[in-house]
Amino acid sequence: MNEAAVTAAPAIRSDAGIQSFFLPPGAAAKPRIARAEGVWLEDTDGNRYLDVSSGPVASNLGHGNPRVLAALERQARAAAFAFPMQFESAANIELGERLARLAGPGFERAFLVSGGSEATETAIKFCRQHAVVRGEPRRWKVIGREPGYHGNTLGALAVSGDAHAHEVFGPLLRAVDRVPAPFTYRLPPNHTAESYARACATALDEAIRREGPETVLAFIMEPVGGLATGALVAADPYYAMVREICTRHGVLLIYDEVMSGAGRTGTFLAADHWPGARPDIVILAKGVTAGYTPMGVMMAPAAMADDLARAGGFMQGFTYFANPLSCAIGAAVLAELEERDLMGNARRMGARLRGRLDALARTSPIVGDVRGLGLLLAIELVADKGTKAMIPLERMAPYRLQALGLRHGLALYCRRTNRGTYGDWVMVSPPLIVTADEIDLIADRLAAVLDEYAAELRADGVL
Numbered sequence: 300m301n302e303a304a305v306t307a308a309p310a311i312r313s314d315a316g317i318q319s320f321f322l323p324p325g326a327a328a329k330p331r332i333a334r335a336e337g338v339w340l341e342d343t344d345g346n347r348y349l350d351v352s353s354g355p356v357a358s359n360l361g362h363g364n365p366r367v368l369a370a371l372e373r374q375a376r377a378a379a380f381a382f383p384m385q386f387e388s389a390a391n392i393e394l395g396e397r398l399a400r401l402a403g404p405g406f407e408r409a410f411l412v413s414g415g416s417e418a419t420e421t422a423i424k425f426c427r428q429h430a431v432v433r434g435e436p437r438r439w440k441v442i443g444r445e446p447g448y449h450g451n452t453l454g455a456l457a458v459s460g461d462a463h464a465h466e467v468f469g470p471l472l473r474a475v476d477r478v479p480a481p482f483t484y485r486l487p488p489n490h491t492a493e494s495y496a497r498a499c500a501t502a503l504d505e506a507i508r509r510e511g512p513e514t515v516l517a518f519i520m521e522p523v524g525g526l527a528t529g530a531l532v533a534a535d536p537y538y539a540m541v542r543e544i545c546t547r548h549g550v551l552l553i554y555d556e557v558m559s560g561a562g563r564t565g566t567f568l569a570a571d572h573w574p575g576a577r578p579d580i581v582i583l584a585k586g587v588t589a590g591y592t593p594m595g596v597m598m599a600p601a602a603m604a605d606d607l608a609r610a611g612g613f614m615q616g617f618t619y620f621a622n623p624l625s626c627a628i629g630a631a632v633l634a635e636l637e638e639r640d641l642m643g644n645a646r647r648m649g650a651r652l653r654g655r656l657d658a659l660a661r662t663s664p665i666v667g668d669v670r671g672l673g674l675l676l677a678i679e680l681v682a683d684k685g686t687k688a689m690i691p692l693e694r695m696a697p698y699r700l701q702a703l704g705l706r707h708g709l710a711l712y713c714r715r716t717n718r719g720t721y722g723d724w725v726m727v728s729p730p731l732i733v734t735a736d737e738i739d740l741i742a743d744r745l746a747a748v749l750d751e752y753a754a755e756l757r758a759d760g761v762l
């Protein structure tokens with residue numbers, strides 16, 4: 300790191316940076332990043348923050364990984380850019396092979412793009428073009444869940460379940476039905492998590508029938524939720540039911556594993572937790588390149604890719620697709636993931652973190668629920684654990700917790716979706732390299748942050 304390049308953060312946000320699109324003039328600046336190493340981030344004032352959420356659940360390998368940096372430099376010097384329509388690249392082939400082996404049967408082919416939203420677009424277009432090629436041109440509708448998140452481009456937003464985003468961008472979207480996400484904490488009256496999961500799967504069956512099964516192309520869902528549901532894991536029967544419903548209606552099942560994939564839940568795909576209910580298509584992003592460079596992936600069966608190739612080729616591509624630099628980084632990330640048994644670490648450290656968060660939920664008056672799998676965990680914030688009453692929405696609880704976290708040396712990922720209609724939560728999802736001592740530090744500091752916030756709420760008469 301060139302010390303001279305590091306300038307201290309101004310107190311007020313600058314107009315030149317991207318913050319000017321989000322923070323009003325005169326707002327306090329965010330900490331300015333100076334360097335990052337392992338699970339730590341350091342700002343230009345020398346404050347250190349533990350990367351509790353891996354940025355937006357992306358930095359799976361932590362920061363400054365020597366193998367990844369070496370791969371980056373090697374590829375950049377050899378050929379930083381070569382366009383896949385003109386040249387094949389060894390880095391693309393290596394990453395494709397690694398992804399196919401890790402994802403397992405049914406996912407022999409990887410289409411590489413520049414992020415999760417592009418991967419969603421790619422999956423939808425791939426399914427649609429395949430339907431046209433196989434003689435089912437009436438199939439175009441993609442059903443999603445409410446709430447659910449698949450990206451911020453218009454196609455991805457159309458299948459995302461965020462009523463607020465649809466309110467603003469709705470006229471630009473071709474959205475169809477969405478079905479309820481199978482929440483496990485806030486349940487409708489007279490339901491258990493399992494009976495509600497069954498009801499939500501049945502709602503999918505009904506939605507497909509209502510739309511006309513011959514017009515429905517795909518159902519897209521996050522097998523383990525991200526920000527939209529706070530790491531929701533459905534009750535077990537849900538997965539097999541959804542699989543059966545999609546198969547029965549000839550509807551493709553797309554798993555959005557942008558957040559849950561690449562080892563985060565302790566297996567390469569979260570889908571691996573329900574082997575009897577494999578999806579047809581999987582999309583990945585974040586953890587594949589672990590934040591070192593932009594990358595998104597659509598994984599598909601060889602037979603489907605071959606069908607399109609024989610019919611003239613998949614009508615998809617971008618300037619930066621299968622970019623050699625990103626591919627070399629992805630291959631190095633996956634090599635680290637396997638050789639250092641980071642999926643095993645995600646299971647072991649995930650269990651330890653889960654235990655510590657469950658203990659926190661017993662003592663903190665504002666932690667209503669702990670959810671997730673492996674190192675994809677979230678805590679749900681409440682004002683009353685008995686009634687599950689939410690903290691008043693205008694208090695913007697996740698953002699307040701994030702601000703308090705910074706004071707305690709924690710970088711937390713919070714972004715309210717759906718205006719907080721379904722609840723407020725915070726992702727607790729550190730890099731997969733995290734150690735037991737670091738888990739304990741996260742839990743200790745988080746306890747202090749929650750205590751401070753609870754005291755603040757109590758002082759204001761909210762608790």
Ligand SMILES: Cc1ncc(COP(=O)(O)O)c(C=O)c1O
Binds near residue numbers: 414
């Ligand atoms: C489940 C899920 N799908 C899609 C996306 C969009 O990915 P990106 O931000 O890389 O476009 C995200 C991003 O957070 C996500 O969590």
